[in-house]
Amino acid sequence: MNKTVWIVIAIVGVLLVGAMFSYNSMVSMNESVNGKWSQIENQLQRRADLIPNLVNTVKGYAAHEQQAIQAVADARAKLTGAQGPAGKAEANAELNSALSRLLVVVENYPNLKADQNFRALMDELSGTENRIAVARKDYNDAVQGYNVKIHSLPTSLFAGMMGFGPKEYFKAEEGAKQVPQVKF
Secondary structure (H helix, E strand, O other), X not given: OOHHHXXXXXXXXXXXXXXXXXXXXXXHHHHHHHHHHHHHHHHHHHXXXXXXXXXXXXXXXXXXXXHHHHXXXXXXXXXXXXXXXXXXXXXXXXXHHHHXXXXXXXXXXXXXXXXXXHHHHHHHHHHHHHHHHHXXXXXXXXXXXXXXXXXXXXXXXXXXXXXXXXXXXXXXXXXXXXXXXXXX
């Protein structure tokens, strides 16, 4: 074989090895994004699991505040059934709003605010909210790295052909940027 054939074989070999490393990198980043998403779902589920206890505690003190209690229950159901980052973000914002309204109702019941179970549930809920924020940040960071990778050359030339498309960010709703003020 002549020299030109060896050069072509070497170039093709280098391109194949580069494509293999790029593919493996995309697979790894894709799995990282999926793992981070599962952490968001874990924390959202933890939060959803706390809601019935909170609602039952409030019901004991504020039985005639049925509308606020039902709004929380409905928003929780919507969150547990939501799919994908956009659906989960929308349902999460609705639950945040319902919880805020419920906490305004709680202001009218000093005995409820002093209840040990209520305070413990609120502490758990607060800790879960922090975990959700951390998990959302980690997920969005992983999505950013992945999306940059699949849109950068030379990976972008074949990422779509191999089934790697952009991932969706977990975005806060417009109204969620305002933190509700809750005082006990």
